[in-house]
Amino acid sequence: MISSILIANRGEVAVRIIRSCRDMGIHSVAVYSQADYDCLHVKMADEAICIGPSSSAESYLNIQNIISAACGRGCDAIHPGVGFLSENADFAEEVKQTGLLFIGPDPQTIRLVGDKIEARRTAKEAELPLTPGSADSIDSTEEACRIAEEIGYPVIIKATAGGGGRGMRIVERPEEMEDALTIAANEAVSFFADGTLYIEKYLRNPRHVEVQLLSDGKGGVVHLGERDCSVQKNHQKLIEESPSTALSSSQREHMCRDAVKLFKKLHYTGAGTVEFLVYEGKYYFMEVNARVQVEHPVSEAISSIDIIKEQIRIASGEPLGYSQRQIHLNGYAIECRINAKAPGTITKFVPPLGPSVRVDTHMYTGCSISPHYDPLAAKIIVHTDNRTTGIKTMLRALQELEMNGVSTNQDEQRTILTSNIFNSGIFGTDIYSRIFQE
Amino acid sequence: MKIEYIASLIELFESSTLTKLHIQEEGKEITLKREKKIQAVSTPIGTETPVFHPSAAKQTVPEDASTQKEPDTIIIPSPIVGTFYRTPAPDAPPFIEVGDTVKTGDALCIIEAMKMLNRLEAEFPCEIVSIRAKNGELVEYDEGIIEVRPL
Numbered sequence: 210m211i212s213s214i215l216i217a218n219r220g221e222v223a224v225r226i227i228r229s230c231r232d233m234g235i236h237s238v239a240v241y242s243q244a245d246y247d248c249l250h251v252k253m254a255d256e257a258i259c260i261g262p263s264s265s266a267e268s269y270l271n272i273q274n275i276i277s278a279a280c281g282r283g284c285d286a287i288h289p290g291v292g293f294l295s296e297n298a299d300f301a302e303e304v305k306q307t308g309l310l311f312i313g314p315d316p317q318t319i320r321l322v323g324d325k326i327e328a329r330r331t332a333k334e335a336e337l338p339l340t341p342g343s344a345d346s347i348d349s350t351e352e353a354c355r356i357a358e359e360i361g362y363p364v365i366i367k368a369t370a371g372g373g374g375r376g377m378r379i380v381e382r383p384e385e386m387e388d389a390l391t392i393a394a395n396e397a398v399s400f401f402a403d404g405t406l407y408i409e410k411y412l413r414n415p416r417h418v419e420v421q422l423l424s425d426g427k428g429g430v431v432h433l434g435e436r437d438c439s440v441q442k443n444h445q446k447l448i449e450e451s452p453s454t455a456l457s458s459s460q461r462e463h464m465c466r467d468a469v470k471l472f473k474k475l476h477y478t479g480a481g482t483v484e485f486l487v488y489e490g491k492y493y494f495m496e497v498n499a500r501v502q503v504e505h506p507v508s509e510a511i512s513s514i515d516i517i518k519e520q521i522r523i524a525s526g527e528p529l530g531y532s533q534r535q536i537h538l539n540g541y542a543i544e545c546r547i548n549a550k551a552p553g554t555i556t557k558f559v560p561p562l563g564p565s566v567r568v569d570t571h572m573y574t575g576c577s578i579s580p581h582y583d584p585l586a587a588k589i590i591v592h593t594d595n596r597t598t599g600i601k602t603m604l605r606a607l608q609e610l611e612m613n614g615v616s617t618n619q620d621e622q623r624t625i626l627t628s629n630i631f632n633s634g635i636f637g638t639d640i641y642s643r644i645f646q647e
Numbered sequence: 648m649k650i651e652y653i654a655s656l657i658e659l660f661e662s663s664t665l666t667k668l669h670i671q672e673e674g675k676e677i678t679l680k681r682e683k684k685i686q687a688v689s690t691p692i693g694t695e696t697p698v699f700h701p702s703a704a705k706q707t708v709p710e711d712a713s714t715q716k717e718p719d720t721i722i723i724p725s726p727i728v729g730t731f732y733r734t735p736a737p738d739a740p741p742f743i744e745v746g747d748t749v750k751t752g753d754a755l756c757i758i759e760a761m762k763m764l765n766r767l768e769a770e771f772p773c774e775i776v777s778i779r780a781k782n783g784e785l786v787e788y789d790e791g792i793i794e795v796r797p798l
Contacts, residue, residue: 243788243789258728258785258787258788259728259787259788259789259790260728260787260788261788262788262789268788273727273728273760273761274727274728274760274788275728276761277727277728277729277730277760277761277785278728278785278787280761281728281729281730281784281785282785303761307761554666
């Protein structure tokens, strides 16, 4: 039984986790940097502890101070949230060694799926479709060119430790290979301290579709359907929806079944996501996200399952207690991320309300948006019967949202939602540039 | 800069939501800064931390080091999160007592974090005025733990 949780995060996700703790009667302990002393998660939690100065490296990434705070406050478990330490296997390991529960997968699993070559190997063993590419790391330009010739240009060079678009280079012609390898390796070394690279076939303008899973580590694995996250700006997701307009029902069934198969193979414990790219009617395994994701409320809406609560239950050793057949996915859900374009003070905050609308946020009138952290200010989630009404309701919600004092991407979101291309449901990850070039 | 001009700037600044205003003209400059209001700490550090109390979070806002101290003293903040110990071992005498004077490099206390004992040493000669943290209790980052008077 978990009776007290330290939340090693800030912002809307910390607030989100505190809410589930409260629903479950669990004592919540917030941590904060000096810049965040008046943040909502600090006010909402049962207790709060200052763990460092403004810079994330010295506060939200300060493993020692976070674990000391959890021990000192008598917590049973640490929830890492998203970002920061959520996919740091060393942190998960240290938490475990201290005798605390880490609310997330085992350190070994985090480590395995964090290595893109290992993740691809495991996915192959579980018979998931992969994009053609190198089975191992690339050691020379000749080898890279030979593989690229085999699978056909364009190819993409990726860092095996990579993520977030770093350490990636698209190569159209053999002449570009040498430079691309050098740049990608340098980037990978400086961001991930590991210059290992591999090559995959580059899919131009695919759909980004991911499957949400819950797995108890005792053989119980269920999926909560997919989320389409194709609306992105510079690899940053802006809108997520479920179901995806890119999949037929049989494709959806296969993709979700494959994702479950992979989690069974991994003996995965906790909530996680399998990402796929959908291209010319086929889907390909991309990677595993060994944590809860920002867009998890979309799946919560269509499944009526509280994913944070399930994470906590699984971490405390409980079995899922239900099978896939008992999960009913209903209707359509969409999430719009509201980002602040610059730091500042919120002079007025009025969230949208009314039927079918949920808002996850840490904003309030008078709060400030710090330049030190992620610009995500709010997530609006709409759950309706179908896509057409869902988009309409989201437009209503965006109109109601008042966030004064800083400029936001509200108008941009409205432009996307009213565009013909988004409404057609037929688009790829280049949708953002297509809408805003016109 | 005329005094009326500065007065009007202050008025404008106070009615705004700005936290800082810096104007530079004709070789003169003026900076207006709004200090963030830090909530007064209602529970002095050292009293029992209430557990399962919804408003407890408000009481853990770090104490503003400038409040509640004598004018010529300095409050040493904790550099890390950890457990505060006044003694080197459970049965040993404390490193310092109120009224003691210490030299640079003398041990003041131990802060235990992740099974590591971190010795906090005096950075300058001083007299111990008060010990704010309680033995065996968790201290936050930057929490004032020992009040000293530099010598």
